[in-house]
Amino acid sequence: CCPQLEGLCSFLQLSTCPEHLLVCFCSWLLALTPDLSYTSAAILAEQLFLRRVLSLTQPPSRHLMAALASFCSKYSQPFCRVLVAAVLQEPGEGAEQTKLVCELVEECLEPDCVRLVLSQVLEVPLSEKLLPVAQAVLGRQVRGPPLFPPRFPCQLQQCWSKNQLSSPLVALFQEVLPPELFDLLVLTLCRQAPAFATSLNYAKLVMAVLTMYQSQVS
Numbered sequence: 001c002c003p004q005l006e007g008l009c010s011f012l013q014l015s016t017c018p019e020h021l022l023v024c025f026c027s028w029l030l031a032l033t034p035d036l037s038y039t040s041a042a043i044l045a046e047q048l049f050l051r052r053v054l055s056l057t058q059p060p061s062r063h064l065m066a067a068l069a070s071f072c073s074k075y076s077q078p079f080c081r082v083l084v085a086a087v088l089q090e091p092g093e094g095a096e097q098t099k100l101v102c103e104l105v106e107e108c109l110e111p112d113c114v115r116l117v118l119s120q121v122l123e124v125p126l127s128e129k130l131l132p133v134a135q136a137v138l139g140r141q142v143r144g145p146p147l148f149p150p151r152f153p154c155q156l157q158q159c160w161s162k163n164q165l166s167s168p169l170v171a172l173f174q175e176v177l178p179p180e181l182f183d184l185l186v187l188t189l190c191r192q193a194p195a196f197a198t199s200l201n202y203a204k205l206v207m208a209v210l211t212m213y214q215s216q217v218s
Contacts, residue, residue: 002040006043010047014044029074030070042082045082053100054097069108080120114140118177126196131204139208185209189209
């Protein structure tokens, strides 16, 4: 069905439709049953968003952000594989694209997709453009108890605020990089250190790693 879906997207001109209609279309997609297949979701992510995102020269409109967040809420894996990968591999600075990926990492993506984004960053040559993305991923990681999670039982809210929960329970509400991905991040940072000797973003990223994972870095 892939060629037919691509043909339908082209016929409907989804890649250039007005952005307020894009929000309505994504809402309709989320209501479909059964869910889209991975392949179909990937095709739609490309048709709906790729051209728009790669051509950004200013912050995305609220309609585009709403559509992106809506699509990511259900189909974040194919979205990351298609759109985020394209942004990371795109040559040049891509300032607006980088900011967009960082915002999606911070606000929209599920933990498994946040880790996927970091693995995608580490698959390509590290550049100044990619450092804020890695920093955004670390911003989702363990850094001490945040404000108590939504709908947290009232009695536990006080313990959470006072940092009195047991480690296993706290771990349920925190995101931790898997060891193999953390090791790859550290190895990449070490190998690339000479190339980023004067980079403020690189220094911030290294400090974040040392602060959040000080017990694992020797």
